[in-house]
Amino acid sequence: MDAAKIKACADKLFQAERNRKAIAPLTDHDSSITVDDAYRIQLENVKTVLAMGHTISGKKIGLTSPGIQRQMGVSEPDYGHLYAAMDCKDGRINTAALLQPKIEGEIAFVLKADLSGGKVTREDVVRATDYVAASFEIVDSRIADWKIKLPDTISDNASSGRYILGAGKFKLSEVDLPTVTMKLYKNRGEPAGEGTGAAVMGDPCISVAWLANRLWCYGVTLKAGEVILSGAFSAAPPAAKGDSFRAEFSTLGVVEAQFI
Numbered sequence: 225m226d227a228a229k230i231k232a233c234a235d236k237l238f239q240a241e242r243n244r245k246a247i248a249p250l251t252d253h254d255s256s257i258t259v260d261d262a263y264r265i266q267l268e269n270v271k272t273v274l275a276m277g278h279t280i281s282g283k284k285i286g287l288t289s290p291g292i293q294r295q296m297g298v299s300e301p302d303y304g305h306l307y308a309a310m311d312c313k314d315g316r317i318n319t320a321a322l323l324q325p326k327i328e329g330e331i332a333f334v335l336k337a338d339l340s341g342g343k344v345t346r347e348d349v350v351r352a353t354d355y356v357a358a359s360f361e362i363v364d365s366r367i368a369d370w371k372i373k374l375p376d377t378i379s380d381n382a383s384s385g386r387y388i389l390g391a392g393k394f395k396l397s398e399v400d401l402p403t404v405t406m407k408l409y410k411n412r413g414e415p416a417g418e419g420t421g422a423a424v425m426g427d428p429c430i431s432v433a434w435l436a437n438r439l440w441c442y443g444v445t446l447k448a449g450e451v452i453l454s455g456a457f458s459a460a461p462p463a464a465k466g467d468s469f470r471a472e473f474s475t476l477g478v479v480e481a482q483f484i
Contacts, residue, residue: 262378288455304382328456358390419457
């Protein structure tokens with residue numbers, strides 16, 4: 225795609241988020257959009273958001289588990305940018321600011337060193353990680369009815385919305401991430417999902433290494449201090465105003481969300 229088409233697609237998504245009015249899939253209008261085109265569209269809106277004064281707080285990896293891939297009809301992971309304004313430190317989500325939110329239980333990595341170079345390994349991720357924590361990612365789509373193909377969700381900042389970090393901070397030496405279990409509950413204890421760390425590309429550390437290497441293709445580095453959401457343990461249930469969610473992780477404790 226030429227630069228003008230990239231900008232036009234980015235503008236459609238930006239206005240959809242600003243107006244909270246979902247649009248038809250970009251791929252309905254142009255089936256030739258490639259994954260590389262989609263990342264260029266995403267980065268176009270990153271430039272716009274940064275110019276507005278927002279700051280990048282980290283990155284998110286999406287579509288890592290078989291459950292999420294089946295739910296979304298895609299077959300490979302993707303990534304998006306997190307902004308400081310997405311961090312819901314009090315666990316409260318303003319539902320009116322979103323279009324069609326869903327919620328995912330994940331392990332968050334907080335880095336103490338940069339990760340870059342295109343050949344990042346699991347061991348590099350372990351060395352660069354300050355701590356991990358239980359987390360929620362609230363995904364949202366500016367594409368109507370979540371009718372996304374891979375280029376649609378990548379263009380749409382990997383369907384990023386909001387995130388919440390649990391209070392517990394754990395060194396990787398204290399946790400065997402593939403064996404961590406999660407149980408997700410909605411409202412008054414209704415089961416809403418479950419999974420293990422192994423669902424995230426076999427090991428969430430591998431997921432973060434994949435991200436660092438994928439980003440390097442676009443000249444982007446994972447930076448010290450950033451939050452990296454490593455991928456969902458299970459398929460994402462929808463969330464609406466008045467809903468509450470609680471994810472209980474073995475070893476990592478709990479994280480809670482309230483949609484207001």
